[in-house]
Structures are given as structure tokens and as C-alpha cells.
Amino acid sequence: MLNRSAKGLSDFYGYYPMLATIVTAKSGRKENAMAVAWHAIVSMKPPTYGVSISPKRFTHRLISKGRRFAVNFMPTSEAELIAAVGGCSGRDVDKFKEFGIEKAKPLAIDVPILKRAYFAIECRLVDTFRCGDHDLFVGKIAATHWSDDAFSKSGLVRFAKANATAYMGENRYLMLSKGKAIYLDRKECIKRRRRKAAGMQRPKT
Numbered sequence: 001m002l003n004r005s006a007k008g009l010s011d012f013y014g015y016y017p018m019l020a021t022i023v024t025a026k027s028g029r030k031e032n033a034m035a036v037a038w039h040a041i042v043s044m045k046p047p048t049y050g051v052s053i054s055p056k057r058f059t060h061r062l063i064s065k066g067r068r069f070a071v072n073f074m075p076t077s078e079a080e081l082i083a084a085v086g087g088c089s090g091r092d093v094d095k096f097k098e099f100g101i102e103k104a105k106p107l108a109i110d111v112p113i114l115k116r117a118y119f120a121i122e123c124r125l126v127d128t129f130r131c132g133d134h135d136l137f138v139g140k141i142a143a144t145h146w147s148d149d150a151f152s153k154s155g156l157v158r159f160a161k162a163n164a165t166a167y168m169g170e171n172r173y174l175m176l177s178k179g180k181a182i183y184l185d186r187k188e189c190i191k192r193r194r195r196k197a198a199g200m201q202r203p204k205t
């Protein structure tokens, strides 16, 4: 039996793990980078990505003004950088200088791309939704950067190579390189689950 509570989320981190990324933004000459775990692809046609950012963050101001951002997916070797850019504000420090963050050239939009990312997307802001204590910035993907090693021919992430980093909440990071992906055919699973459910419903003799 699952425990239950009507108090909202309370202290649970049950919705993690989520991939830890670094979101970069630029407005005028000011650039910044922050750690973001709350993000998702929200449409394929057109390719659109959402990042959930608190108005308290300096990055929030840069995205609102500059109307662009990039999402950089970082390997575990950069987990310390994720924690560092997630632990101070661009209001007080130039994180690129302070942490020696290396940049790669953007392709379509003037926004910083991180050289050490295994995957990065450049986004043009198309919508902003107020969701409570965070705002959901929705951006149309204008360009994609990737490291060949990190992907299979069909475009799947090769975790052993990409070394993706997941965030668990409470400053805990999970290294996904050791993880093993299993293939599950949806139609087969429907059949199997139906058979299992039918077995469960069969009266005991």
C-alpha cells in the first residue's frame, strides 16, 4: 500500500531524478549561466523546449530581456561546475570568468554554448507562463550542438560516453554512465500487462 497525504508535495523529491543542465542566457553584453533541473522538450513540430526558472534568478531577467537561452547537457566530469553555477548569482559574479567556463560558437542565436556539453540547444523565447514560484520559459529550438561520441547512429544517448548527470534534489547527483537501458516494445507490453491483469482477475479454484 502507498502512503498518502493531502498536504501537497511536502518534503518529497519523488519526481527526481532529472537531468542536470546548465542554462545560459544573454541580454545586451551581459551573459550568465545557471544550473537547471526543471526542463523538458514540449513539442516536436515545431521543436520547442521549456525551462522552469524562478523570478529570483538573475538568469530570469536575462531571458525575459534577451528573449533567448541555451540548454547545455553536461557530462559528470562537469558536475562540480553545475553545482558552482547553481550556487551563486550572476548578479554578484561573472561566472564565465570565475569558473573558467569555456564557450563554443553559437550557430543561430547570440547565446553562450558550453564547450564541454555533450548536447546543447539554442532557443528563441516564444512564450512565458507564470506557474507559481517559477515561470516556464518556452523556446523554439533554432540550433542543436552535439558530440558524435555521445550518440548512437539513431540519435540515442550513449550513456557510457555522454556521462550524463542526473539531479536527485538535496545536492545529490547521479552518474548515469553505469546505467543500462532496456528495450520495451509498447505493443508487447500491452499484451503482457493484459495477460497479467487477466491472470489476477481469474477466480481462484
Ligand SMILES: Cc1cc2nc3c(=O)[nH]c(=O)nc-3n(C[C@H](O)[C@H](O)[C@H](O)COP(=O)(O)O)c2cc1C
Binding pocket: 020, 032, 033, 034, 035, 036, 037, 038, 039, 052, 053, 054, 056, 057, 058, 059, 060, 082, 083, 085, 086, 087, 088, 089, 090, 091, 134, 167
Ligand atoms: C542541480 C541544480 C538544479 C537547479 N535547478 C533549478 C531550476 O530548475 N530552476 C530554478 O529556478 N533554479 C534551479 N536551481 C537554482 C539556481 O541554479 C540557482 O539559484 C542559481 O544560483 C541562480 O543563478 P543566477 O541568479 O545567476 O541566475 C538549481 C540549482 C542546482 C544546484
